[in-house]
Amino acid sequence: QVQLVESGGGVVQPGRSLRLSCAASGFTFSTYGMHWVRQAPGKGLEWVAVIWYDESNKYYADSVKGRFTISRDTSKNMVYLQMNSLRAEDTAVYYCVKWGASRGFDYWGQGSLVIVSS
Amino acid sequence: QSALTQPPSASGSLGQSVTISCTGTSSDVGRYNYVSWYQQHPGKAPKFMIYEVSKRPSGVPDRFSGSKSGNTASLTVSGLQAEDEADYYCSSYTGNNNWVFGGGTKLTIL
Numbered sequence: 001q002v003q004l005v006e007s008g009g010g011v012v013q014p015g016r017s018l019r020l021s022c023a024a025s026g027f028t029f030s031t032y033g034m035h036w037v038r039q040a041p042g043k044g045l046e047w048v049a050v051i052w053y054d055e056s057n058k059y060y061a062d063s064v065k066g067r068f069t070i071s072r073d074t075s076k077n078m079v080y081l082q083m084n085s086l087r088a089e090d091t092a093v094y095y096c097v098k099w100g101a102s103r104g105f106d107y108w109g110q111g112s113l114v115i116v117s118s
Numbered sequence: 119q120s121a122l123t124q125p126p127s128a129s130g131s132l133g134q135s136v137t138i139s140c141t142g143t144s145s146d147v148g149r150y151n152y153v154s155w156y157q158q159h160p161g162k163a164p165k166f167m168i169y170e171v172s173k174r175p176s177g178v179p180d181r182f183s184g185s186k187s188g189n190t191a192s193l194t195v196s197g198l199q200a201e202d203e204a205d206y207y208c209s210s211y212t213g214n215n216n217w218v219f220g221g222g223t224k225l226t227i228l
Contacts, residue, residue: 035217044121045156045164045207045219059215062119095163104154104169105209111163 002026002107004096009112012086020112022079022096027107029077030054033099036070036081038092039111046092049081050099064090086116119212122147122220129226130198138223140191140208146218148189152211155184155193158222159204167206168193195225203227 008020022034036048049060049070058070069082079096093111100106123141130136140147140155147153153171156164166175168184171191181196191210195202208220 037219044222045209046121047209047217047219050215050217057215061216100166100169100175102169102173102175103152103211104166104175105156105164106166106169106175108163108165 002098004098004107004109006094006096006109006112009094009114011115011117013118014087014116016086017082017084018086018114019083020081020094020096020114022081022109024077024079024096024098027098030074032101034070034072034079035097035099035105036079037095037097037105037108038090039095040089040092043092048094051079083114086114088116090114091116119146119216119218122208122210122218124206124208124220124223126221127224127226129228130195131228132198132200134198135194135196136198136225137192137194138206138208138225140193140210140220142189142191142210142218144189146189146210146212147186147191149213150211151186153184153186153191154209155182156207156209157202157204158207164207198227200227 005023051070096109097105098107155168158164171186172184
């Protein structure tokens with residue numbers, strides 16, 4: 001069965017960096033695009049970034065462009081989100097999400113909480 | 119990219135039906151049939167419920183159905199059950215490899 005397990009969240013000061021990791025299993029990782037979606041406390045979902053199955057393209061929401069970088073390591077079935085210059089408004093649960101052949105976000109991790117606070 | 123517009127809340131009695139709307143623009147919902155819906159229970163990750171406007175992934179009850187007219191997509195839940203009480207989010211592709219979600223609708227079973 002598909003499993004996505006995020007790690008790396010925590011409390012970080014404004015302006016600092018943090019890297020989230022997502023371990024994927026249960027599917028042919030190298031053939032699917034992967035996304036990060038976040039949810040601020042008590043708020044709705046916000047799409048953050050996508051990386052294509054072959055790493056050929058990466059796209060970002062305007063709110064994180066230039067600060068966040070998505071990457072993947074197919075040899076390890078891992079997806080990463082490098083977050084730099086963090087702001088208070090980046091505080092959220094970050095979900096690692098698989099993009100399905102059905103053209104939907106078909107599997108979600110349990111989420112990793114990032115709190116940006118001094 | 120602005121979030122898609124959903125009503126903050128919806129409600130219905132056990133066994134009844136309820137429809138949740140999701141309004142976008144001609145650049146997202148109105149242009150692409152890549153509208154999907156997600157169910158989220160408190161403290162849990164979202165669950166994939168509907169894709170490409172009206173298709174159901176394997177395992178999703180046929181009580182859940184989707185449709186679209188112009189710039190507005192809709193999710194209908196028929197035969198409401200207690201476990202349907204949750205937050206529901208729509209999503210649409212917006213072009214240029216970007217996606218947008220709705221603000222979410224809290225469904226209450228009366």
